[in-house]
Amino acid sequence: MLVLSRKPGERFFIGEDVEIVILDVEGGNVKVGIRAPREVLVLRGELKLTSVQNESAAVAPSERAVDALLERFYGRT
Numbered sequence: 052m053l054v055l056s057r058k059p060g061e062r063f064f065i066g067e068d069v070e071i072v073i074l075d076v077e078g079g080n081v082k083v084g085i086r087a088p089r090e091v092l093v094l095r096g097e098l099k100l101t102s103v104q105n106e107s108a109a110v111a112p113s114e115r116a117v118d119a120l121l122e123r124f125y126g127r128t
Contacts, residue, residue: 055063062072069091074082085093 057063057073059073059075062070064070068088070086072084072086074084076082087093
């Protein structure tokens with residue numbers, strides 16, 4: 052992980068197309084501006100986590116659901 056110290060108005064780049072600008076620092080909060088091409092997905096961490104959890108829940112059925120299906124179709128668990 053790269054750790055940078057920046058002041059408001061300063062910027063840095065990720066690759067050729069993504070620009071990060073520090074807009075404001077107030078107390079323990081930092082406002083960050085991101086310029087990126089439309090095809091680059093930019094998500095807050097909690098949204099990414101929720102997305103991954105939702106995908107996992109949709110793809111991996113619960114153990115109880117699998118047991119219920121086995122019982123229904125094969126008479127066993």
